[in-house]
Amino acid sequence: MFDSRHIQTFAEVVRTGSYAATARDLGYTQPAISQQMKALERAAGTPLFVRAGRGLRLTDAGQLLARHATGILSSIETAHGQLKAITRLESGRIRVCAFPAANATLLPATVARVAAAHPGIRVELLEEEPPDSLRALREGRCDLTLAFSPGNAGEHGSEEGLVELPLLDDPLMALLPVGHALAGNGRVELVQLERERWIAGCRRCRGHLVAACAAAGFAPDIAFTTDDNLAVQELVAAGAGVALVPGMTLPLLRHTDVVALPLAPAGGRRVSAFVLEGHETAPVTALLLRTLSETAA
Template sequence: MFDSRHVQTFAEVVRTGSYAAAARSRGYTQPAISQQMKALERAVGTPLFVRVGRKLRLTDAGEVLARHASGILGQIEAAHEQMNAITRLKAGRIRVCAFPSANAALLPAAVARITAHHPGIRIELQEQEPPLSLNALGRGDCDITLAFSYGGAAEQQIEQDLIEVPLLDDPLVVLLPAGHPLARRRTVELQQFTHERWIAGCLRCRGHFVAACAEAGFEPDIAYTTDDNLAVQSLVAAGTGIALMPGMVLSFMRHPKVAGRPVVPADHRRVSAYTLAGHQEVPAIRVMLDALRHAAAELRPGCRITHQ
């Protein structure tokens, strides 16, 4: 592979017809031009010029390089301009994979913030629950993943090459039909619902829910299972069961016939953004992480910001 600077000098020698003229044009000494051409000839493995009297003549290899030199330099210049555009955040792409409620509650504000300040950045959104979303990040299928955990080292192992950016603590609430006797209370305890039918969510949420009920001293009667937040609220509103859900869901969707009551003792899930180690320095990824922090700080109701 040859040095692009040497190709630029070669093209100038071809244009001007001599090392001396190219040296004047490029602002170099003639020996410096000569050394660059020798280095280029070593790189390509064959002479590029021969002398005919006091003039330079291109060899066959030199003729080939001369035909391609402008294209090579043009592509390098185009690549340089595109990379500068990305660095200046006038272009680029960010692929974000998030769980459904984060896509609804956090991403819209973050995307709007980036679009307002950096309209050239293209944002692609994907939807996956953890741990599948974290696996997608590890495979390179996305640049940033939003995932949640319920605490405990055994509950979620974070790979060594992933960077975690904590966003917020999302408190859990019990969803009750508006006419439920306990809906009039400001807070509720899980053991107050030992004989209720329950609606469970995704696999990770269901696992935490069952463990929380066991700690409260009972095994829940799970009558329905669905990942659809709207379906959960509709089932609760219809009186078919109750549910333990993250408060984040109520920030963007609240059924008029459903009441959400915080659980005591307080319980929550931790919501974080993840990216591969080192990628947080990529300009577009950095501004997305900043936008997500801002969106998390603005999120209401009841989500507590996590500080490190």
């Protein structure tokens, strides 16, 4: 393995034609230059110079390395400059995988804040529900994942190799048609909806619904399953059933014939950001985690 400092000194020796001139230009002693070149020759496994009178002549191996030296040093300089840009948050890319409600509510404001303060940072968004989003993180298809777990108990944070940053507690709301007998109440108890037909969402959302209803003492009659928020609203508005929706989706509530009521007792889920252990201190990742936390607050 070549030492980049030795390559830099080698390029200067090639330019000046002697150890003495190189030592004078670089501010080293001549023995120091000689020792660096011997170390480089050991790494190369062959001599790079031969004496030619009072100067030096490159061997075939030395000529080969000289042709590459400029490119090697240029690449190192370019890499160093790019690393400094990333460290200073002047450039960089981060891939975020999140569930639909987060992509529609939490992330747009976050991305806008990052873009305003650091226009060189590129944020790319993917969409997956947990646990698929966490799998994407582990498989390297994204750098940061937004996922949710029921209640205040972490569902993912104890998994080895993941770091969790809790962002917000997202309350569950009952979505009812405006003509429903309970629609005028300030809040609704889940047990009051025991005889209703239900509209369930994604696989994990369906599990949360079943668990919440079981805690209230009944099993929900799930008649429809859809991940489409607009479809849920249309079905509820048409009187086909009721639904439990996260509070994060309320900004997406566009239908005038539905009403969202908080539950009593309150139920909800925890929304968190996840990164691989050790990645949370990377400059761009740390920036996004910080901005997500500020946006969620």
